[in-house]
Amino acid sequence: MxxxxxxxxxxxxxxxxxxxxxxxxxxxxxxxxxxxxxxxxxxxxxxxxxxxxxxxxxxxxxxxxxxxxGKPIAYLLGQQEFWSLPLNVSPSTLIPRPDTECLVEAALSLGLPEHSAVLDLGTGTGAIALALASEKQDWQIMASDRIIDAVELARANSAALNLPITVLQSHWFAQLPDVRFDLLVSNPPYIPASDRHLSEGGVRFEPSSALVAGDDGLDDIRLLISEGLNWLNDGGWMLLEHGYDQSEAVRHLFTKAGWHKVETRKDYGGNDRMTLAQKPIRD
The missing domain is CATH 1.10.8.10 (Ubiquitin-associated (UBA) domain)
Incomplete structure (x- = not known):
């Protein structure tokens, strides 16, 4: 038997x-x-x-x-923790990474005043916007994404965590209301289309639209830097995550576009991971 x-x-x-x-x-x-x-x-x-x-x-x-x-554990569980917040995730959004928490830390270190207006571009799950909302209840935080499934997921995470943010569908700045912000923050796509890692490991299960940005990985970063000045109050800041080997190129783009106080900061692994810059203050 x-x-x-x-x-x-x-x-x-x-x-x-x-x-x-x-x-x-x-x-x-x-x-x-x-x-x-x-x-x-x-x-x-x-x-x-x-x-x-x-x-x-x-x-x-x-x-x-x-x-x-090889399917990521976060997609199988439908959840990923970010900034100690349990976030629902889906295959229509990028899985939030621990290194992106450095972007949140950098935003909080800027010393922005109470009632600052903040925009998280390409929000995905809403991770960055919700992390900031958990720390700064008096900030007016808006988040946007081109993909409607991501917009709905970010709204659901906002409701589940009782962290009110405004989530809109927009391809970067294209469909936003005519308002100005004190901080623009984004973890945009920044991987070159030819990168072999896109077909390896768990990354192959994530949406390419949230990962790939042209031949050199900088297409979306170029757009954000060139148009961002138009959406900021004087003295406002932009914070962008990017690849470990893209910091010099990103600093050059900021400087060429007329931004001030351009600075690159490292992630938890000691790699260049984000660059911030300030809109000049007019006399």
């Missing part, structure tokens, strides 16, 4: 760990099993012999197969 395969948590987790590639196979497996069963990760260690239902085991197997194929 052939015995039924074990449905214990520990058996399922060990089998999953043996198949998952990457830096954290045990963590990924536990997160997937928690997602399916609702059981805490602590309980997997405290009661490893606890069994799941056949239906839960089948759901776990389906998610595991997608993870083994």
């Amino acid at each position: 052939i015995s039924e395969p074990s449905l214990s948590c520990e058996h399922l987790l060990k089998a999953a760990v043996a198949r998952i590639q990457g830096d954290s196979p045990r963590l990924d497996a536990e997160l997937l099993l928690h997602h399916v069963t609702g059981l805490s990760r602590t309980s997997f260690r405290a009661w490893p012999e606890r069994e799941v239902t056949a239906e839960q085991a089948a759901q776990f197997a389906d998610l595991l197969a997608e993870r083994v194929n």
